[in-house]
Amino acid sequence: MPTIKKINYSIINKDKSIDSAIFYLDINDDQNKQMYLIHRALKQQLTNYRTRNAHTKTRSEVRGGGKKPWKQKGTGRARAGSTRSPLWKGGGVIFGPRRKKYKSKLNKKEKKLAINTVLYNKFGNTIVTNEILIQPDKPSTKQAIAEISRLGIDVKDQKKILLIIDKKTNLLHLSFRNLNNVQLIEVKSINILSLLKADIILVTKSALDKINRENN
Missing domain, CATH: 3.40.1370.10 (Ribosomal protein L4/L1)
Structure with a gap:
């Protein structure tokens, strides 16, 4: 007490x-x-x-990629909707580190x-x-x-x-x-x-x- x-x-x-x-x-x-x-x-x-300053961009934050790379069918290649897909070089990052402010309560x-x-x-x-x-x-x-x-x-x-x-x-x-x-x-x-x-x-x-x- x-x-x-x-x-x-x-x-x-x-x-x-x-x-x-x-x-x-x-x-x-x-x-x-x-x-x-x-x-x-x-x-x-x-x-x-x-604070955590490391910050990667998701596919929605990477600039560009608005145009469909090729048509959906008939090319023999896999379907692709954007060149900024995480599967592409120069694309977004999946589950990468994001900027964060840590907080603790007392x-x-x-x-x-x-x-x-x-x-x-x-x-x-x-x-x-x-x-x-x-x-x-x-x-x-x-x-x-x-x-x-x-x-x-x-x-x-x-x-x-x-x-x-x-x-x-x-x-x-x-x-x-x-x-x-x-x-x-x-x-x-x-x-x-x-x-x-x-x-x-x-x-x-x-x-x-x-x-x-x-x-x-």
């Missing part, structure tokens, strides 16, 4: 002072169930990313429990800040690096950083997009793959509040 876990996060302010706030996450107590839910959520996400409650479980287990690698500030005049990767460094994170370490914010702006997107080891996502886009890949989770207080509201 799901239970509510209390987490006491330390929040880093702009002036580097530290506040604390208590948040609640709804997770499953059973460790085996936790691993099962995380596995299912990850498998579902990877399946939905999967219940919303299961997905939420899986995400909450990863957030709870990665508490030690999570840094909370009041806000991420970039000057409003123009995008700046230099300012983005400085903002991350302010929180005690060295971008040059090449650790994978997941930055979760309440609402993504074009300014933030352009400022962080050149940092290969930093992924910027909104709360509504939180996914199990990004959480598992991240070495450090950097989240704003407003984003954490939104996660907390969705769990209550």
Whole structure:
């Protein structure tokens, strides 16, 4: 059965002072169930990313072949209605591979429990800040690096950083997009793959509040 876990996060302010706030996450107590839910959520996400691009044409899709090659009777040859028959060279393909988008389903409650479980287990690698500030005049990767460094994170370490914010702006997107080891996502886009890949989770207080509201 799901239970509510209390987490006491330390929040880093702009002036580097530290506040604390208590948040609640709804997770499953059973460790085996936790691993099962995380596995299912990850498998579902990877399946939905999967596509099959190999695509052959059937006889109706191959261009041409509208004219009957020869008359029905009297030639001594087998009957033929189209040069695009699968029996002919240049014709369609029978039972060939077709383009396909794979789809897998996962219940919303299961997905939420899986995400909450990863957030709870990665508490030690999570840094909370009041806000991420970039000057409003123009995008700046230099300012983005400085903002991350302010929180005690060295971008040059090449650790994978997941930055979760309440609402993504074009300014933030352009400022962080050149940092290969930093992924910027909104709360509504939180996914199990990004959480598992991240070495450090950097989240704003407003984003954490939104996660907390969705769990209550």
